[in-house]
Amino acid sequence: xxxxxxxxxxxxxxxxxxxxxxxxxxxAAGGAGVIQVRSKPISARDLYTLAREVAASVHEVxxxxxxxxxxxxxxxxxxxxxxxxxxxxxxxDLDVRVARELLGPDAVIGLTTGTMELVQAxxxxxxxIDYIGCGPFRATPTKxxxxxxxxxxGYPALAAASRLPMVAIGDVTADDAADLxxxxxxxxxxxxxxxxxxxxxxxxxxxxxxxDRGRRALRSTP
Numbered sequence: 001x002x003x004x005x006x007x008x009x010x011x012x013x014x015x016x017x018x019x020x021x022x023x024x025x026x027x028a029a030g031g032a033g034v035i036q037v038r039s040k041p042i043s044a045r046d047l048y049t050l051a052r053e054v055a056a057s058v059h060e061v062x063x064x065x066x067x068x069x070x071x072x073x074x075x076x077x078x079x080x081x082x083x084x085x086x087x088x089x090x091x092x093d094l095d096v097r098v099a100r101e102l103l104g105p106d107a108v109i110g111l112t113t114g115t116m117e118l119v120q121a122x123x124x125x126x127x128x129i130d131y132i133g134c135g136p137f138r139a140t141p142t143k144x145x146x147x148x149x150x151x152x153x154g155y156p157a158l159a160a161a162s163r164l165p166m167v168a169i170g171d172v173t174a175d176d177a178a179d180l181x182x183x184x185x186x187x188x189x190x191x192x193x194x195x196x197x198x199x200x201x202x203x204x205x206x207x208x209x210x211x212d213r214g215r216r217a218l219r220s221t222p
Contacts, residue, residue: 004085004108006066007033008131008167008187009177010207013070014038014054015142015195023200024054028062030204034108036088036189038070048075055083066108073099080107088133091118100128114147116161123163133189134158136170137180142191143170152179159184174206181214182221 011034012027014020024035035058037051047069055067066085069076073094076087086108089096096111103109113119113132122132136149150158150170159166168180169189177188188207197203 003130004066004106006108006130006165007064008165009033009211010204011036011167011169011187011189012194012204013169013189013191015191016040017195020050021053021057023195024067025057025061026200027194027204028058028065030201031208032062032065032194032204034066034068034187036068036070036110038088040070044072044075047072048078051075051079051084052082055079059083068108068110073102076107077102080104086110086130088112096125096128110167112145114145114150116158119158119162119166123161126163129164131165131167131186132162133167133169134162134185135168135189137168137176138171140171140191152176152183155180155183155185159186174203174210177207177210178214178217181211182218184218187211 010032012032013036016039037054051069058065058067067083069087071093073087076084086103088110090112096109099109108130110131110133111122111129113122113134136145138149165186167187167189168185172188172190173193180188194200194203
């Protein structure tokens, strides 16, 4: 079976708040190709309910957007028939090969990396993974990975080494999208910028526009 195509340019990772469903819908309407449902701490039951609501709302405005579950393969599996495309896994979560067996060949599976060693290790399992997240770009209060900051200058070598599409994460904003695209990544994962935006739809549309501008600049560079 052909693996799914995923638009990673604007990748919304949800935070906590009473309007997550509405912001996810607006993000998708603005061009976010991936909505990762992450709301910690949260029970599996509440994550299931939230993700089901997000998927239904997102697909009303953008049927092609991919809704993923953070960490929890069980919740992703339970919602595979209800609009959830797959899961994003951390290094300490279920093995990506097991997740692939459970979720099937057409699921979307991402894996967190952030060092050259982790990128190269992900390459060894590229048949089970659709993309990698790579961070932190810069310090962020939403998650402390313990890894060193990558910075803009760190991405070209990592992107060149990766045999999988790469998404930058870690306090990324719309202002960074063009620069990160020029650095060779395939998308920008954003939490706070979208969660705090007065107009999430317009914010995501700007991310896509800026990312495309940076990608054109990269392609035109000799």
